Amino acid sequence: MPTTVNNVETLTAVPHILNNGPEWYKAMCLSSPKSTGSKLFSVCGNVARPGNYEVPMGFPFKEFLYDLCGGPLPGRKFKAIIPGGSSVPVITIEEAEQVKMDYEGFLEFGTMLGSGGVIIFDDAQSMPKQLARLARFYAHESCAQCTQCREGTAWMTKILERIVAGQGTFEDLDTIFELTENMTGKTICVLSDSCGAPVTSGITRFRGEFEALITGRRSSTVAVGG
Numbered sequence: 001m002p003t004t005v006n007n008v009e010t011l012t013a014v015p016h017i018l019n020n021g022p023e024w025y026k027a028m029c030l031s032s033p034k035s036t037g038s039k040l041f042s043v044c045g046n047v048a049r050p051g052n053y054e055v056p057m058g059f060p061f062k063e064f065l066y067d068l069c070g071g072p073l074p075g076r077k078f079k080a081i082i083p084g085g086s087s088v089p090v091i092t093i094e095e096a097e098q099v100k101m102d103y104e105g106f107l108e109f110g111t112m113l114g115s116g117g118v119i120i121f122d123d124a125q126s127m128p129k130q131l132a133r134l135a136r137f138y139a140h141e142s143c144a145q146c147t148q149c150r151e152g153t154a155w156m157t158k159i160l161e162r163i164v165a166g167q168g169t170f171e172d173l174d175t176i177f178e179l180t181e182n183m184t185g186k187t188i189c190v191l192s193d194s195c196g197a198p199v200t201s202g203i204t205r206f207r208g209e210f211e212a213l214i215t216g217r218r219s220s221t222v223a224v225g226g
Contacts, residue, residue: 008038031058035102039113043069045120060100065120076122082207084114086134088202090127110201116136117206124180127206127211131199134161138195149192152183168214175201 017025028035035057041064044050049071055064065071072078078093084110089111091099094223106113114116120129139153156179159172180196187193203210 004141007144013037018139019044020164027054029102029161030056030060031100032102032104034104039116041101041118042115043118043120045075045118046078047071047120051198055101057102059101061101061105062097064101065096065224072122073132076124078120079125080121080127080202081109082096082117082198084112086119086137086198087098087115087190088112089197090131090205091201092205098138112174126164128160128204129164131158131202132151135160135195135199139190142191146189146192147188148183149187149195152179152192153195156183156199160199163210163213166213166216168210170211172214173207173210176200176203 014026026033028038029036038054038056041053041055042051043053046147047065050069053064053068055068061081061083065081067200078096080092081096082088083099083106085188088106090109091109101110101113103113104117121127135153135157139157142149142153145149156176159168159176160184162168162174177200181202183192183196185193
């Protein structure tokens with residue numbers, strides 16, 4: 001069917017494919033034959049060399065993070081990665097170091113390539129605080145047309161901010177998962193889903209940090225105010 005392609009990354013690839021042929025483009029693949037060509041990744045966060053990088057599909061994420069992007073900041077270690085923009089699930093650095101950078105590779109570890117917007121957190125960051133900040137963004141961006149999104153993103157933000165303030169309960173964590181269940185796949189657009197995915201994956205992978213705030217403990221390796 002006729003369609004309009006308005007993705008700049010796609011448009012810039014088309015002339016090269018026409019000039020060099022599809023086999024040339026498909027040869028730029030280091031893993032899955034389903035994901036071919038190259039991909040642009042925009043890297044930000046706690047990393048030595050943030051910026052825009054173009055790599056062939058299937059490029060090792062570990063090599064990407066430590067060699068191309070320069071690794072963590074001095075004295076720090078990577079902790080968590082959001083690989084495809086803020087709307088996709090969070091993965092741990094241990095998972096990220098095993099990923100091949102293509103659609104199938106990210107899916108294997110429960111996240112998505114998405115927009116290629118890589119957000120990096122190091123061990124100085126409080127994941128509860130960073131996820132609360134992310135939820136606040138989605139609550140602000142909600143157009144409020146869908147009840148599940150309007151109320152869900154707002155309540156998720158309030159609960160997360162309460163946990164960060166040291167006033168949360170273990171029941172709050174269960175409530176967040178219930179909220180996500182009611183927010184996902186039930187709205188006109190996917191902004192509601194986009195809020196739930198990183199938050200629930202972050203709780204699953206870094207539950208200890210949430211529980212430490214709930215019980216009043218503080219990890220010596222996590223700067224909660226950072």
